Structure formats: C-alpha cells, structure tokens
Amino acid sequence: MHKPISRPVARVDAREKTGGTARYLDDLRFEGMLHAGTLRSDRPHARIKNIRVPDLPEGYHIIDARDVPGMNRVKILVDDQPFFAEHEVRYVGEPILLLAGEDRGAVFDLLSGVKGEYEDLEPVFFEGKGEGLDNFAEYVIKKGNPEQAFREAADIFEGTWETGLQEQAYMEPQGVIGVCDRDRVTVYGSMQCPYYIHKALVQGFGWEEGRVRVVQTVTGGAFGGKEEYPSLIAGHAAFAAFKTGRPVKIVFDRHEDMVCTTKRHSAIIRIKSAMNRDRVTGMEIDITLDGGAYAGLSSVVLQRAMFASTGVYRVDNVLVRGRAVRTNTVPAGAFRGFGGPQAIFAVEMHMHSLAERAGVSPLNFKKRHVLGTGDKTVTGGSAHEELRLGEMADLVASMSGYKEKLKRFEKKRNGNGGKRGIGLSLFMHGCAFTGSGERDIIKAEVRLAKRSDGSVEILVSSVEMGQGAFTALKKIVAETLEIPLDRVVYVNPDTDRVPDSGPTVASRTVMIVGRLLMRAAEEMKKRTDAGPFEIVRTYEQPPAIRWDQDTFKGDAYPVYSWGANVVEVEVDPVTYEIAVRGCWGVYDVGTPIDERILKGQIDGGVAQGLGYATVENMRIEAGRLLQSNMTDYVIPTSLEYPPVESVLMDTEYEYGPFGAKCAGELPIVGAPPALGAAVQNALGVRVTKLPVTPEYLLEAAGNED
C-alpha cells in the first residue's frame, strides 16, 4: 500500500474552520434581510379548515401555498410532498406557512398567534407491525429456486429484527437564505446536492433553469440529512424572497430541526433460512421500512436494503420481499448507509443465530458462507473485484483476540461481576448509485478549468460537508497533473459556475466524480497550450456492468467496499448499561486518497454506528417524537467509546481514481451488528432490536429467566 497519494496532507479547509472564520449559513447577513419562521402542523393527520392569522404589522408577511408560482410539490422522486400543506396535514411538523419579518423575535412572537383550525383524521402508524399499510414502493427479488431449497431443507430457522429511528444530528442545524434579484432567485444553504435544489426550485417556480441559482455554504455536517430535505426549505426561502422582494433567512433551532427533518427509516426485517448440512441453502427475507408521510427517497432506500439483505454471503436461492410504507410521521430519508445498516444488522444477527444452531463458531460459520471472487450476489450479479472476506475476518479476529475472548466470556457469563462480550460482523456497502443510475439518471459532468495564471479550478457540484471532498478531489487533480496542491482551486459549488456532477451522496464523490476529474486532469496534462481552457468529462460506465432496473437483475453496484468489525463490551450486571471496551475494524475501500481523512471517516462512522446501536433512542408516540432535542436524543460523547483500531486492506479498483472505491458510509454499517453480537455473547440473550438499551436488556434477560 502506501501509494504516494494516500499520504496525508494538511486538510485544505482546516484553518478557517479551526479559527472560526469559516462562514456557515447563519453567519451570513444580507442587507434588508428578513427572518422567517414556519407554522407547522401539530397533529399527525388532519384536514386544514382554516388558518387564522392576526393582523400583521408593516413589514411582516405570510407566505403560503398561494405564493408558490409553479408547482406546489417538492421535486424528489414522486411529486407528492407539497412545499406548503394546503388542505391536509400528514405529519406533526409539516410546514403550512411562513411568517417573515425583520425582527426574528417578533416573527416568532407573531407566529405563536397564528392559529390553525383542523378536523382530525384517522392517523396511521407503524407500531412495530408495519402490516396493512399503504406503501410507496414494493419490490420482489428472486434468485435461484428458494421454494425447492426450503422443501429440501434439513432445518429451517426464522427470526425477526427491528431497528429504530436515527437522527443525523449534524452539529450545524439546517439553514437557507433566499435572495430574489429582478427575475432571478438565488438560494444559499447548508446542503449536499445543489442541483437537487435547483431542480426543485425550477419546478416550484415554473421558471426556466437560468433564472435559478443555488450556492452551497460551508456545511457543518450532513450524513444524508441534507440530501433531499433542503429542497423543501430552499423553496420556502425562495418563495418568500420572491414575494417580499427581500432576502429571507430560515435557520432551524435544534428542536425544530429534530422534529421536522428526515430520519433514518425504522425497519422490521424477517429472515428465514433453509439449512442443509450446516450450510444455508436458501433464504426468504421480508423487509418493511417506515417511510413516514411522503415518498421522498424511500423507494431507493428500500432497494438498497434489499440489495444488502443477504449481506456478504453467497446464498444461491433467495426470495426478498420489501415494502416502504406510508405512515403519518415525519418523512424518513437519507442517512449514511441508506438502508444498508438495517439490512446488514438483521442478516448478521441472523447468521449468529444460525451459527449457534449449527454448533459452529460465528467466525467459522460466516467464513463458510462469504462471497468469493466471481460468486453471484442476491441480484445475480458478480462481485467483479477480488474478494478477501475470509482473510479480513481472520485479521480482525486476530487483532482483537476474538476467538479466545469469545470462549472465555461465554464461560464467565454466569459468574459475578461485569459481563464481558465480544462480537464480530462482516459487511459491505455498494459503491455509488445502483446499477445504471450513474449512466442513466445522474450522467455526471465535471469540468476542469486551466486559468491564465496557471492555476487549475475544479468545477463540480460535489460539496465539502466534513468528509474531506475538498482535500481529496484536489489531491486527485494535483497528483495527476503533478502540480502543488495549492495550485488547485475548489470552492463551494455555485450552480451558475459548475456543471451537475451529481449529488454528494452514496459514497460516490471520490470514486465517480474523483475519477472523472482524474480523467479530465489526464486530458489537461496532454494539452500543451497555456490556457485558459476547460476540459469537460462526462460519466462513462465501466464496461462489465450489466443491470436491469425493472427486474433488479445483474450488478446492483459497479463495485463494493467491504469490512469486518469486532466490538467488545462490558455489560453492568445490575443496571444493564453497556460499556464499549474495544473496537477493531478491517476495511477494503481500495486505495485511500488520504489515509488521515479516511481514518476520520472510519472513527466517525463507527461512533455513529455504535450510537445507533446503543444510546440513540428516538421513539414516536401518536405521531409525536418523544425525543426532539439534544438533551433527550442522546448521541455519544468523548467518554463513550475507546479508540477504533483499524487496518486497511491493500486492494485497488480498476475504475476508481488511483484505485479508490467508496468509503464514506461503509464504517457505520458494521458497528451495530458487532455490538449486538457482543451483547449476546455477554448475556446469553438474543438481541433482536436496535437500539440495545438497558431497558430492553432488562426485559430480554427477564424474559429468558
């Protein structure tokens, strides 16, 4: 390993962030700017009879559905979600109108005087069953002959796993500023996808594209929470700016952010396996995701969950059924892993149960089933790259002392003192958009501009949101052109200046956009003229990928990144509190573009995964979030987890820049099942849901007495 490019460099955006000079959305001020607050539904399902607005002083305005010049629908995948609810509200927190004015305090005072009159309608909730509900999407994947496998099975085992909500809890709350200038509108904001917002505004205004401009501001974390959500509030700010003729700023406080923005889909996953001679010969998997009130991205999250449903294992006969249901709760959306964490948790815990039944150690049982190079995935595609899962499993086991500890902890389980446990997980993440998404939907375009002073500017719509895109993409260009890093320019994307290279999601930025930039740089290098000039590159799909989006057959992803985790816990025998005592990870992400940045993604992803698995408890009761501030929604602190010991596999992906694959989401996927398995080892109880709270363990241990 240790390609020159992997060597860490000083992160290009560190200085202004550490010194507090970086300007996030709320730090921006425009002359004549108004502040806007939002009236939101306080009930899960109701018909709006009337909204009574008190007399407003001069300079204070209401903006609602009537002020949407174009289509009152937020463009995501399906046009079902209004910018402003008109006749019906479908979740607590749904926006109904804005109140804008010069003094922020006065805006919220006046807003509290706005009264909605509603006729309550019957709400629909998930409530741990997920049955009989309307759905946004429903799919079936079939591989081989599962019916036969079950007929011929020597043993059949079935289990159900539930995963809960998770809030992204980026440290910078959402915010946008809309500015209207004669016949153009510009929205500044904390975002992942400038062009998603651009398209949504074009549809909301019904204007031609040139009249809309979107500019990303320094983004303080996102994790998927600023993927599709900002399109909604960008519309709000833009319509308000258009109506009032003044710039309008919307910034959420933490409570509002938690109540009304998208969350990770909660899930119920049932897996039934047919076993013959201690091998899994068939699987039947049923996935239900709670999509919340509107379609959003649920269909795609569901697809990814289904494509991940058999984990890293080769199962020849599979039937996967999945659905994303509609409930009267806040719409679920993108969050690091995007359906993968839910599915991998279930299949990993299921494999643990199977291993137990077979009387085989989890490590050996899993190794027996892992995909090898050339094996077919659940969609009948091939993992084209070299697969080294067995090796990775062995490596993480030896790093952590897994084998010896597993036995020792099991023996000591009924003794006194803290219960120690250790668990191992194997996992993967499909890189970039599904199948032919890059080729057929995104069609990424990048530009690389050579300036007359010799500097080179990267023109892409990818954003820096903390994950290191600025540094990584600059490195790729600088390394290819063999010029110093500081000769490469890359600023926050502005749709007036950059082409649509696709959204900053799906761990695609380095692998797809980075590669396009590398190709552009290669082309630029060949040019002998001094400039200025621009190189344009558009996406070319690697030749071997075959995918049918209608039947879900073929290569669901161009390539996968793989991982192996071990987590060691100690469970307090009196209180069932879980302390994490060790985390180890082995990751195959191809060539790291910067080892230090990658380490940051690993450390952060593992912490987020462990949080998801333990303390991040978010529940809905009668459509209302019980935890909606940082006091009650608990994310990990510096005292929670020990350092992650991680190792990278030395692999290279032919179609990634310098051999890089995807890395941003992978680390969150493996931690929850490793933790779940560790708790099982410690207590001898089955862990069937996330988060694993002390309250849950008390019940589980009590029920098994």
Next chain:
Amino acid sequence: MRIEFVLNGKEVGVDTDPAKRLLDVLRNDFGCTGVKEGCGEGECGACAVLVEGRLVNSCILPVIAARGLEVITIEGFRETERYRVIEEAFDEAGAVQCGFCTPGFVLAAEALLRRNPVPDEEQVREGLSGNLCRCTGYGALVRGVLDAADRGRGLW
C-alpha cells in the same frame, strides 16, 4: 441596561436586556460568528467561550453574568501562541472535519490545559465531555489535545 465587559482583551459595552444570551450578544452585537449555536440547550458546546478562563456555554449564559468579566472567544484566542499549537496538533491528528464544533473544542482544550497542562487520555476525554462532535468519533480530537499538550510544553 448597559452591560460592559472585556471581550478578547478589549473593553466593550452593549445596551441590552440583561437576560439576553451571551451567545446572541457575541454573534450579533460583536460579530463573533465563530461562536456557534448547535443546540441552544447547553448540550453541544459549539457555543463555548471562556469567562474568566472558565469554559461556559454561551447559549445558556445571560449576558449579565459576564458583566465586568473577561470573555474570550475563538476570535481572540486564535491570536495566541497556544492556539497555534492546538491548531497544528488538531490538523496533524485529523481532528477537523465539518468544523462546526471545532472552535468550541479548541476552547475546551485551552480550558483543560490551563488547569492540567499534562493530562492523560482519560482526563482529556473528561475535559472534552461537554463538547459534541458528530463527525470524528472523538478519536482524532483526543489525540490532538494530547499532542498539543506535548508540543506546547511550557506554554500552559
């Protein structure tokens, strides 16, 4: 009410409601936008400043509580030698990702090292326990503070 205090070494005053959050006074009246609002409840530490050298969450401190006292924000602290050591150590460790929490962590590190110039890992974690970071998982931040203590021997 006129409330005067010393901000980043300079005597300042503001006519305001004594119960106004110090955070808002710093950001809106004095342009200290490096002090951030992450939660408004004193949970995340993105708003942390030093008052008389002690770390406090400015989002839950009424400005009257700072009257006549010395307040230091990242805007002031970044001019010091100690800051440069912390900045370098943070960069080497990979402690900066989205950056929103970073100024708060810098001041938390300063507050810790003032009291304990040679902390061990547990003490560093304890000292940072009131600052939330969602990006780094804390590993790099802890390493950064330990490294700063090392590099800055004699400064604290």
Next chain:
Amino acid sequence: MVETFCPENLGEALSLLRSAGGLALAGGTDLMVRYRGPGTPAFERNVLYIGRLPELRYVREEGGATHVGACTTYAELLASDIPPVLREAVGLIGSPAIRNAGTMGGNICNASPAGDSIPPLIALGASVRLVSLDKSRTLPLSDFITGPGKTVLRPDELLAGISFERGDFDVVFYKKVGTRAANALSKLSFTGLACTAGGILNKIRICFGGVAPVVVRSEELEKGLLGMDADTLEEAADEVGRGYEKLIEPIDDQRSTKRYRREVSLRILDYFIQNVVVPGLKTKETSGR
C-alpha cells in the same frame, strides 16, 4: 412587560423580590433552557439575577457542618472540601462548562425528580436556609421539596444556603444511571452511606432519586437496620428491598421506563447491601475495630 433585575447585593435582591416579585436566576443552566425563545429567553415573569451576589457564594465549615451558598457553582464546590458522596454526585452533573455555571441552589429550587445533587444532600441530612426581607427560616431539604418542580419557597423568599453534616461514613456508595456515559440526564440514582465501626451498622442512609415525585428516603427503614451485623443484614436484604419497593413510584418517560427504574433501583439497593455494606461489616468484625 417582564423585566430583568440585577441587584448588587442580597438586601437589594430581597427588596426587589418583595416589591416586584420575580424568578431567581443563578447559573441559568435550567432556566435559560426552560424558557428559551428564539434568541432571548421568553420569561413569563420578572427575573431576578442573583448569580453573582457575593453573599450567596461561599463554602464554609462551621459547627461540624458544611455551609454552602446557594449560588456557589458546582465547579467551586468541587474545588472545596466537600463530603465524598457529594463530590461524586456533583462531578457527574452535566459537563465541565455546565459545572462552571450551574449551582446547587438552582438544582434544589428546580426540584426535578432527576436533580442530581438532591439525593446525596438528603442522605447527608441537609437543611436549607430561606431568607426574605425581614425573616429567615431553616428547614430540612426533604421538607423543602414537595413534588416535581414544587418547593415551599414563598414568592418573597430566596434560597440562601444549604447546610449538611460532614458525615463520617466509612461506606460511601453512589450510582447514577444516566442516558449515556457523560453529560447525561439521570434516569435514576442511588445514594448509600453507612458506618460499620465494630462490625455493627451504627449509621445508614439510603436515598433513591428519579423513582418517585421526590427523593425516596425512609428514616423508619433505616432505623430498622441499625445494630445489625453482617449476617443479620444479609438475611434482612430481601425484606429491606420489599420495604423500599412500596415507597418507589417510577414513571415511563422519554428517557426510561417504569419497569427499568423500579427493578434497577432495587437491584442497586440489593447490590449495595450485599456487595458493599455486608462485606464492610464483615471486615470490621474480623479486625475487631
């Protein structure tokens, strides 16, 4: 129109309280959150800022007891000589920044069932001194707090100070079950103090926090344990548990469940008796001290 008053001394504060009334604001770590608006908090009545009043910030030893001014911050407390159980509990409140502002007086007047300083203080037999313009009165802390968020503080009174015994307990046990490892709200807490000299239980204090509208302490049950030796106490453990079970009334909320609070608080009690006090008594027996 609500006003915020900033008296320069205690006399002025009490005078304002008598004439204009107001909500006493010290560290702000509870009230600035409870009344938060967008920007300046939306207090519902006048506010009296007392956080910097010098008369209310002190830690003194006098007459075998410790006296703490109500507006002494947790950090100032931790820098003083306070009983080990209080040190442990206060050290787990909030975070370093919270402890630099928050006060025990505020914790007590907020009277949350999850207030962390209260159970150890009650275990130490704490009393509170309430002052108004022309009067002052002292009462046990356990009489001061009457329910969640409810105290007997009169509108013209301020909590001025808290006093508690030094406590020569050789067994000091405190357990806070929080929502996470640090900077956590309490789901429940347990405070156990005992004196095991000579192998006999000659003093015992048991307090539960977060499992009832107010702190649970039973002087009656405690008395019943006095004089026991290791074996007797071991045998009595189950009965003691049943006794406390009748006194606790936990609830479900966004942080935890009724069942968890009930079962875990009693498990901690049992642990305290069997694994802390009983062995402590046994050692004292054998060494004959």
